[in-house]
Amino acid sequence: MSQTVDRAVRSLLFIADGPRSVRDVAQHLDVHPTTALRILQTLHSWRLVDKRADGDYRLGATILDLGQRALESLDLRDVAAPFMQKLGDATNETVHLAILENQNVVYIDKVDSRRPVRMYSRVGIVAPLHCTGVAKAILAFVPPAQQRRLVESTDLHAFTPHTLTTPESLLADLAAARERGYAIDDEEHELGIRCVSAPILYADGNVAGSVSVSVSTARINYEKLLAFVGPLLDAAHGISRELGHRRR
Incomplete structure (x- = not known):
């Protein structure tokens, strides 16, 4: 399994339980905060996560769209x-x-x-x-x-x-x-x-x-x-x- 993909998926599942900071994600993945930030920035570019005003990340619109498509299928x-x-x-x-x-x-x-x-x-x-x-x-x-x-x-x-x-x-x-x-x-x-x-x-x-x-x-x-x-x-x-x- 690709380590990068694995970390991205684990980040999404972690954020699904509630908004998370870069530090929260880093601790969850056991990686340096800069690594966690790169993952979150990539997910954000695909609108899989959104960044709140306080800097925390939550699930984005693309996740909601994918979920709806999955249900319809x-x-x-x-x-x-x-x-x-x-x-x-x-x-x-x-x-x-x-x-x-x-x-x-x-x-x-x-x-x-x-x-x-x-x-x-x-x-x-x-x-x-x-x-x-x-x-x-x-x-x-x-x-x-x-x-x-x-x-x-x-x-x-x-x-x-x-x-x-x-x-x-x-x-x-x-x-x-x-x-x-x-x-x-x-x-x-x-x-x-x-x-x-x-x-x-x-x-x-x-x-x-x-x-x-x-x-x-x-x-x-x-x-x-x-x-x-x-x-x-x-x-x-x-x-x-x-x-x-x-x-x-």
Whole structure:
């Protein structure tokens, strides 16, 4: 590996955590300040770093542009596929991937359980916003104003006796989901089907989609379903990490 390139990359990663002085970078790289200055001047010439009025350096506009281009080149299905497969292998249950598209949550990928389970979901169809795990995981993590707008524009139709059919009950459920980090569909859309779902986040914290595990109540009780939350969150965090999100 080129020592110069290595030092430049290490400098960028160091500055990504906050503005740094020439001396800070020199100490981090264990080099003389003049060497650190030459590296920073080169990075500055490419607008990979900017120099602040106090002399410290921060990430520059070119980094932001590259990051945006990287995100635009990613296909969520491709990024999520290995994590979904691992989650399916770990649980031996059906795994879904969904996104918010305009005012609808749409299933965009699915890993089927090796056990035959009849359920509504299939790739390309819309998931009801108020009673499916994939939709509630997304709704729970969108900005509050958008969340309320989506809830108020949704027909809170009762698919089963367990469906939440008032804005107040749904908003309370979404707040609980956000607090614990995952959503639950407890036979709210289909009798005999339960689901846990977690959000997938972009680098800026906005919601990219959600991933879920769906089970038959005939085989998996509520307590066993919750045992799948760990692998589910591992998958959601892994996909989010690939999209540039850093957990805080």
